[in-house]
Amino acid sequence: MSTQIEQETETEESADESVTEPPVESPGDRRRQQKRERASRLDEQRRVEEEVSEDEETVSLKIFRYDPEVEGKEEPRFDDFTVPFHKGMTVLDALIYARDHYDSSLTFRHSCRQAVCGSDALFINGRQRLACKTQIGDLDSGTVRIEPLPHQAVVKDLVVDMEHFYDQMEAVEPYFDADDLPDDELEEQYQSRENREKVKMSTRCIWCGACTSSCNIAAGDNEYLGPAAINKAYRFAMDEREGEQRKQDRLRIVEQEHGVWRCQTQFSCTEVCPKDIPLTEHIQELKREAIKNNLKFW
Amino acid sequence: MAEHYSSFERKGTRWLFQRLTAVFLIGVLAFHFMLLHFVNHAAEITLAGTTARMSQFGYFATMWLFLVTATFHGVNGVYNALINQGLKGTQKQAVKWVLVVASVLLVAQGTRVALAMTNLV
Amino acid sequence: MSQSFNRGTVEDFGRWREFSAGMWAWIFHKFTGWVLVGYLFTHIAVLSTATQGAELYNGTLQGLEALLIVRFLEVGLLAVAVFHILNGLRLLFVDLGVGLESQDKSFYASLVLTGAIVVASIPTFLGGKLV
Amino acid sequence: MYEHDVIVVGAGGAGLRAAIAAHEEGADVALVTKLHPVRSHTGAAEGGINAALREGDDWELHAYDTMKGSDYLGDAPAIDTFAQDAPEEVIQIEHWGMPFSREEDGGVSQRPFGGMSFPRTTYAGAETGHHLLHTMYEQVVKRGIEVYDEWYVTNLAVTDHDDPENRQCHGAVAYEIATGTVEGFWARNGVILATGGLGQAFDHTTNAVANTGDGCAMAYRAGVPMEDMEMIQFHPTTLPSTGVLISEGVRGEGGILYNDEGERFMFEQGYANNDGELASRDVVSRAELTEVNEGRGIEDEYVDLDMRHLGEERILDRLENILHLAEDFEGVDGLDEPMPVKPGQHYAMGGVETDENGETCIDGLYAAGETACVSLHGANRLGGNALPELLVFGARAGHHAAGKDMKTAEIQTGPSARSEPGDVAPPIEPGAVDTGSDDVAADGGERSSSDLRTDGAMVEPKETLEHAVQQERTRVETLLEDDGINHAEVRSNVQQTMTENVNVFREEAGLHQALHDLRQARERYENVAVSDPSRTYNTDLIHTIETRNVLDVAEAITLGALAREEFRGAHWRAEFQQRRDQEWIKHTMLAWNDGDPELYYKPVLLESEHKEYEPKERSY
Numbered sequence A: 001m002s003t004q005i006e007q008e009t010e011t012e013e014s015a016d017e018s019v020t021e022p023p024v025e026s027p028g029d030r031r032r033q034q035k036r037e038r039a040s041r042l043d044e045q046r047r048v049e050e051e052v053s054e055d056e057e058t059v060s061l062k063i064f065r066y067d068p069e070v071e072g073k074e075e076p077r078f079d080d081f082t083v084p085f086h087k088g089m090t091v092l093d094a095l096i097y098a099r100d101h102y103d104s105s106l107t108f109r110h111s112c113r114q115a116v117c118g119s120d121a122l123f124i125n126g127r128q129r130l131a132c133k134t135q136i137g138d139l140d141s142g143t144v145r146i147e148p149l150p151h152q153a154v155v156k157d158l159v160v161d162m163e164h165f166y167d168q169m170e171a172v173e174p175y176f177d178a179d180d181l182p183d184d185e186l187e188e189q190y191q192s193r194e195n196r197e198k199v200k201m202s203t204r205c206i207w208c209g210a211c212t213s214s215c216n217i218a219a220g221d222n223e224y225l226g227p228a229a230i231n232k233a234y235r236f237a238m239d240e241r242e243g244e245q246r247k248q249d250r251l252r253i254v255e256q257e258h259g260v261w262r263c264q265t266q267f268s269c270t271e272v273c274p275k276d277i278p279l280t281e282h283i284q285e286l287k288r289e290a291i292k293n294n295l296k297f298w
Numbered sequence B: 001m002a003e004h005y006s007s008f009e010r011k012g013t014r015w016l017f018q019r020l021t022a023v024f025l026i027g028v029l030a031f032h033f034m035l036l037h038f039v040n041h042a043a044e045i046t047l048a049g050t051t052a053r054m055s056q057f058g059y060f061a062t063m064w065l066f067l068v069t070a071t072f073h074g075v076n077g078v079y080n081a082l083i084n085q086g087l088k089g090t091q092k093q094a095v096k097w098v099l100v101v102a103s104v105l106l107v108a109q110g111t112r113v114a115l116a117m118t119n120l121v
Numbered sequence C: 001m002s003q004s005f006n007r008g009t010v011e012d013f014g015r016w017r018e019f020s021a022g023m024w025a026w027i028f029h030k031f032t033g034w035v036l037v038g039y040l041f042t043h044i045a046v047l048s049t050a051t052q053g054a055e056l057y058n059g060t061l062q063g064l065e066a067l068l069i070v071r072f073l074e075v076g077l078l079a080v081a082v083f084h085i086l087n088g089l090r091l092l093f094v095d096l097g098v099g100l101e102s103q104d105k106s107f108y109a110s111l112v113l114t115g116a117i118v119v120a121s122i123p124t125f126l127g128g129k130l131v
Numbered sequence D: 001m002y003e004h005d006v007i008v009v010g011a012g013g014a015g016l017r018a019a020i021a022a023h024e025e026g027a028d029v030a031l032v033t034k035l036h037p038v039r040s041h042t043g044a045a046e047g048g049i050n051a052a053l054r055e056g057d058d059w060e061l062h063a064y065d066t067m068k069g070s071d072y073l074g075d076a077p078a079i080d081t082f083a084q085d086a087p088e089e090v091i092q093i094e095h096w097g098m099p100f101s102r103e104e105d106g107g108v109s110q111r112p113f114g115g116m117s118f119p120r121t122t123y124a125g126a127e128t129g130h131h132l133l134h135t136m137y138e139q140v141v142k143r144g145i146e147v148y149d150e151w152y153v154t155n156l157a158v159t160d161h162d163d164p165e166n167r168q169c170h171g172a173v174a175y176e177i178a179t180g181t182v183e184g185f186w187a188r189n190g191v192i193l194a195t196g197g198l199g200q201a202f203d204h205t206t207n208a209v210a211n212t213g214d215g216c217a218m219a220y221r222a223g224v225p226m227e228d229m230e231m232i233q234f235h236p237t238t239l240p241s242t243g244v245l246i247s248e249g250v251r252g253e254g255g256i257l258y259n260d261e262g263e264r265f266m267f268e269q270g271y272a273n274n275d276g277e278l279a280s281r282d283v284v285s286r287a288e289l290t291e292v293n294e295g296r297g298i299e300d301e302y303v304d305l306d307m308r309h310l311g312e313e314r315i316l317d318r319l320e321n322i323l324h325l326a327e328d329f330e331g332v333d334g335l336d337e338p339m340p341v342k343p344g345q346h347y348a349m350g351g352v353e354t355d356e357n358g359e360t361c362i363d364g365l366y367a368a369g370e371t372a373c374v375s376l377h378g379a380n381r382l383g384g385n386a387l388p389e390l391l392v393f394g395a396r397a398g399h400h401a402a403g404k405d406m407k408t409a410e411i412q413t414g415p416s417a418r419s420e421p422g423d424v425a426p427p428i429e430p431g432a433v434d435t436g437s438d439d440v441a442a443d444g445g446e447r448s449s450s451d452l453r454t455d456g457a458m459v460e461p462k463e464t465l466e467h468a469v470q471q472e473r474t475r476v477e478t479l480l481e482d483d484g485i486n487h488a489e490v491r492s493n494v495q496q497t498m499t500e501n502v503n504v505f506r507e508e509a510g511l512h513q514a515l516h517d518l519r520q521a522r523e524r525y526e527n528v529a530v531s532d533p534s535r536t537y538n539t540d541l542i543h544t545i546e547t548r549n550v551l552d553v554a555e556a557i558t559l560g561a562l563a564r565e566e567f568r569g570a571h572w573r574a575e576f577q578q579r580r581d582q583e584w585i586k587h588t589m590l591a592w593n594d595g596d597p598e599l600y601y602k603p604v605l606l607e608s609e610h611k612e613y614e615p616k617e618r619s620y
Ligand SMILES: Cc1cc2nc3c(=O)[nH]c(=O)nc-3n(C[C@H](O)[C@H](O)[C@H](O)COP(=O)(O)OP(=O)(O)OC[C@H]3O[C@@H](n4cnc5c(N)ncnc54)[C@H](O)[C@@H]3O)c2cc1C
Pocket: D009, D010, D011, D012, D013, D014, D015, D032, D033, D034, D035, D036, D037, D039, D040, D041, D042, D043, D044, D045, D046, D047, D048, D049, D050, D128, D129, D151, D152, D153, D154, D194, D195, D196, D197, D206, D207, D208, D210, D211, D214, D215, D245, D346, D347, D368, D369, D370, D371, D383, D384, D385, D386, D387, D388, D390
């Protein structure tokens, strides 16, 4: 596809060049002129940066690269970038700098820059972290090694296919569905403070996928719901506003073979969750809840 | 997509039994080890001694339960581990039956041996 | 997405250097569990000699015990069993929702305790007459 | 080509609510969004969501506060509708499971907020927006509403009538980010734009990287007027390196602002002798910038916000979240050292002109949320009023688009609602640069030089859509094939000039400078190209297209700012230090129809069927 496009561009370029000798300035000339200027400016910039880097602090990045369509990137490789460092710099800042200054094809998801959108969970120095929430100063090693989330298919560079994660999240019927609602449209449902407190942490999930990516079971058993989805189920199963009947349905979802029972309490999900959700605790509680519930029926 | 609750089979039973057998096993395994390595040195075990112990009904029952629970616990553990690695479909069914048959044979053989160790038969 | 690049299952364990306490606990527990089932089957097989009479039974057991290697294997078995028991206890507590915050410490504790118990038992295991 | 009754572009709070509403009406609705819905920036809102719910409060009070807050630039029918619908909408999301903070009795908690005469701000911890967004997305999942996520909408399919009020919108064109395919989305009933903010026009903003004003720019180029674009809210306490918001709560609890000389400048320099740090957002922002401009800023950039004297216990109890933010995003420990802060772009009050039903002057084209301007916030938005706006007007747009019978809107839209022509003399000619043959970015009514609009020649839905799809395919191909400069340079030029010249302080010379710079940026944009040749997840391409939108909205903001010769709400002009009610109770409107944007004014409606508002001095 676009590997061809690349070649086409080249031929077009050269043809273009040979016809338009410049008596009058054409847009193409202008463009090429500017391109030349830009190239020299870029060189200049590089030089300046190199000089700067002598006395300024820098940080080096080692970034996973892959693109199924682009020659030279079909086989995954690591690229090195050196970017200037400043206090408070996050890994995301460094990635953006590298992209905007060195290689605009460097691809990663990001949006909010403040740990709420969940798009930039990456594998940074051997651990799942949000790039925007990771201070470079807090990483102990000299180079920052950045890879896409493990256990997910890589689409390109640092972008992984999240489809399966979303499917798992949606498999637990992740929506509030009360047995009954107040008759009056303007009357709220009541919920005790304790109950809100109980579900509070579980409602913080930003769907970043870090937890599921860190779990060896989720890696091995593709059907395993995974910590994030189970936590979603917990969020609703424990919400007293929904009612007993719905809770039974919810427990039935998590106690399927590839539900809670697959969890081997590895705790890595809990460790990597950027929102500090006690995932293992929630999973364990659901296991007990399911057992208790069944004992009642025996 | 993870399968929805298509069947109403509750998969928590095995999980619970795994824990319950574990609790039982803690005691028995420790006892077993103490008795046959520390109290009676392993190298000094003879059939006579064994028979003497096994002929006590309480000890016999404990050992037999040890066998059954350990078999369940161990085999179920292996089965779980395989599911955790993503075993599914016919392979899973096959493994399941192999494990079931192996367990039954083990318990049967174990029972035979145990009976042979008593002076009842 | 057919084109996407899957890094395969190798990576699961290729990353062992980055594993955390809970993951090591899982691996060790798995390993020790498998060794124990393996042993259970072997054990019953060995004991089956009892059905063939006292001589064979005694002979086999003592014959085995006479081998130094078997003595070492027994120490290994003890280590495996002790760890499995201690970590199993840890897991039972985790299942009950007790001490989740110190799950890593309890794992290290199981390791250390296993080590201690095994070292302490070596004289008993290796001692005793070989013949 | 995909077909649906209603196409909602954007899946933040406004888009999700609109989709649910259309679905409630039985329409076949689809969400098309460049980010997965839960990644939308609504998730970043912290403070809360206003609605008159309790005994002692009522919607009229809420409406009154909102009008006063708007500095009398809000339209009464919009404000009344908003305040009336808000309670039901807020209770509705409670019924959908929103985890609101609770009172002892289990009812929803409410707290006081700036500019509100009653504690009517409901909230869910310090992450109200996150919960709102997720709760609504969950309801979308429940209803099985189709979501095309990571589909970037690049253009609208609008018929080519000369008069924008005769035009019809038949759908939109989107680019699937993962695969690089360009496809048409045919909307049988209507398209709802809910693409959120435009913070990326500035280089220091609390907005997400994805908030590039796409909806505004697309509607603008399709001929819909932009309303009050100059009205941009700046928040006084954002972290310098990222723009992450440090909630007003810190000052509320007693946090103090210091300059480089250690002065508590809000008092010592006399900016706000009564309220000090707690003066309104615009006052504090201006004070901070004055300090920096006069050389008393720290590192010439920011001031310090110190909360150490509050004591560890109190901080941990009430402001724990802030400690995390400062630590994670600035590397500063708020217990040990003061936190650096500076003003940052926060919210766009202006946007796509709509009426109370979310409809624009183009038939079948709607807008809701931050993209739209009904006008509810006028010259200044009160904290906690944006989230209910998403619900109220998202729902109304959704219902209307799906064909629900609704009251005819009181607000007039489109160029025919003008009261007087505008008089602004930009130093350059705004609008599209003459594009020549290798046009990568055309229109503003004038699709491209080789393909001028011909009045009503293209009206068939399919034809209109096909045409738009074709255009976008060409645009994408050209961008991929061409060789040229990196859009990031252009974007950064735009952001720099906007932050320097169209910030909290606006002077005529600066605004002229900005227009010059924007013109230059436009010229450079003519030569942008995407260096990544791949069709797979090409973010370089997406960002390049976004930069075009950033340019268009930046220019609209600057033109509006130059036109409005007064000081009202968030809009401060060096030359005009007064609110000038005689002349300026009117909206600045920019319509872009035949090559250049045209400025005109539209009266502000201070009267609705319920009541009449009297402009008063805005003092708190
Ligand atoms: C830090 C912060 C704190 C805030 N706190 C509060 C508060 O406490 N109370 C309050 O009332 N308000 C608050 N606000 C304001 C309020 O949150 C926003 O105005 C509101 O969330 C905007 O919602 P939206 O639905 O219009 O847009 P967004 O939530 O930004 O959603 C935009 C959607 O459009 C999509 N999109 C954009 N462009 C395209 C395109 N070209 N093609 C396809 N899809 C596209 C995106 O993917 C996204 O889904 C805050 C804002 C910020 C930034």
